[in-house]
Amino acid sequence: MEKNPSLQAPLILSSSSPESTSRQSRFSRDEILREVKKQLWLAGPLVTVNFLTYLLQVISVMFVGHLGELPLAGASMATSFASVTALSLLKGMASALETLCGQSYGAKQYHLLGIHLQRAMIVLLLAAIPLSFISGYAEPILLCLGQDPEISAEAGKYARFVIPSIFGFAILESHVRFLQSQNNVIPLMVTTGTTTLLHVLVCWALVFKSGLGNRGAALANGISYWINALSLFVYVRVSPSCKQTWTGWSREAFHGIPGFIRLAIPSAIMLSLEIWSFEMMVLLGGLLPNPKLETSVLSISLNTCAMIFMIPMGFSAAVSTRVSNELGAGRPRTAILAVYVALAMVMTEGILVGIVLVSGRSVWGHLYSTEERVVKYVAEMLLLIAAFHLFDAIQVVLSGICRGCGRQKLGAIVNLGAYYMIGIPCSVVLAFVYHMGGKGLWTGIMIALIFQALFLSIMTITTSWEKEAKKAKDRVYGAIIQEPSHELP
Known part of the structure; x- marks a missing residue:
């Protein structure tokens, strides 16, 4: 095997280097x-991508809403079911590439990015097979969970048409992380924007003209995911900017699958535990007195949180990329700077968004309902949501730092403790014992966020960045297979 020239001088932090102190x-x-400029250059397009991706689901629900109450209820339940059982897991697994590709790119081992991308696609597509079977049996699963039979039947029909989305989503997320880790984010914004515009036309045709009804919306989501995924697939293989990072198909991708899985599983758990806790809060809202009011306001609150969450999520991806790149390059001092800058920017964003939410709290509810009690309740909830968003912004950036370092196992343990040992029990006590209703549920989850941010902050403060840079070096150079490369045509 011919030696890669970049391996002749492995990454070493000498004691005399300024980066070692x-x-x-x-x-x-x-x-x-x-x-600041580097992170804004990354975060800006990524925030846009997050908003546009979120709009796909919003557009679908808007079209289905014109078909009636039952189709809308079925589509909403099936969308939530798919998010919990499939999409969140795949998204979490793909985030392992933020560590692997990001650190490889920083270490200038560019050919490894293509290998990691191929491994990710193999693992995620294989994982999509059992996840698609779960979607196929959504109706009996929902009935076992005590959901309404009529809505469950409608959701089951919708969920079967979600299956193509699962496989498209697996390929899409792998390519998104691959490009993000090499700071190549403009193509993501362009393809996602184009896909979102096309989605309106596709949704209209499949919902109203094909006779599929709400199932057409599910199929439209799948088509849009595949359009976006295939656009990035072609871009990676023909663009000069990916010439070094994509060098063709290789059998080496099959050799490191167990190592990828060891990082992908805690990554998936870390993200899913958080998403599942919010879904559990909605289910608990249905058990409260006056469930129609509580679930309506909780739904409005969750939609509001999801929309504004796209901003710090972009900063989270940006700092994950910056930290992984700098650790891979052996520059722990710059990685620390990336942490400080990201936290300062996201705290500023959290405060500004909170001020906007509080200022417009008496108006926001009117966008969703004409009932005065709903509008008043939403105004009260927005005070909580303003504080909630600040802690949510801090924790998601800290989670990005965790991914950049490759410490997803610790992150998963933190999320398990914060949400399921502290947050949800607090929500139950506040909502049902102290009769605080939906505000009690939100307060409990906010307590979880505070503890999550606290634990992740302690992890970050106590981090030895020189050791993390050494681990990154070991991870990058350990991934190089010491045997002849077998590239496939």
Whole structure:
């Protein structure tokens, strides 16, 4: 095997290097400004991508809403079911590439990015097979969970048409992380924007003209995911910007699958535990007195949170990329700077968004309902949501730092403790014992966010960044297969 030239001088942090004494000197103004520009350049397009992707589901629900109450209820339940049982798991598994590709890119082992991408697609597509069977049996599963039989039947029909989305989503998420890790985010914005515009036309045709009804919306989602995925698939293989990171199909992708799975599973658990806790809150809302009012307001609150959450989620992806790149390059001091800058920016964003929410709390409810009690309840909830968003923004950036370092196992343990040992029990007590209703449920989850942010902050503060850079080096160079490369045509 011919040696890769970049392996002749492996990444070593010498004791005399300024990077090996990352806390000895303060950051200059120029360093801070450069880092701010880098993160904004990454976060801006990623926030846009998040919003546009979120709009796909919103557009589908809007079209289905014109078909009647039952089709809308079935589509909403099936969408939530697919998110919990399939999409969140695949999204979490794909986020392992933020560590693997990001650190490989920082270490200038560009050919490894293509290998990691192929491994991700193999693993995620294989995982999509059992997940698609779960979607196929959505109706009996929902009935076992005590859901309404009529709505469950409608959701089951919808969920079967969601199955193509699962496989398209697996390919899409793998390519998104692959491009994100090499700071190539403009194509993501372009393809997602184009897909979202086309989705309106596809949805209209399949919902109203094909005779499929609400199932047409599910099929439209699948078509849109596949259009986006195939667009990125073609871009990666023909673009000069990916010439070094995609060098063709290789059998080496099959050799490191167990290592990828060891990182992908905790990544999936870390994300899914958080998403599942919010879905559980909606289910608990149905058990409260006056469930129609509570679930309506909870739905409005969750939609509001999901929409504004797209902003810090973009910063989370940006800091994950920056931290993984700098650790892979052996620059722990710059990784620390990326952490400081990301936290400062996301706290500023959280405060500004909170001010907007509080200022417009008396108006926001009117966008969803004409009932005065709903509008008044939403205004009260927005005070909680404003504080909720600040802690949510902090924790999601800290989670991005965790992914950038490759510490997803610890992140999963933190999420398990914060949400399921602290947050949800607090929600139940506040909502049902102290009779705080939906506000009690939200307060309990906010307590979980506070503890999650606290635990992740402790992890970040106590991190030895020199050791993390050494681990990144070991991870990158350990991934190089010491045997001849077998590239496939």
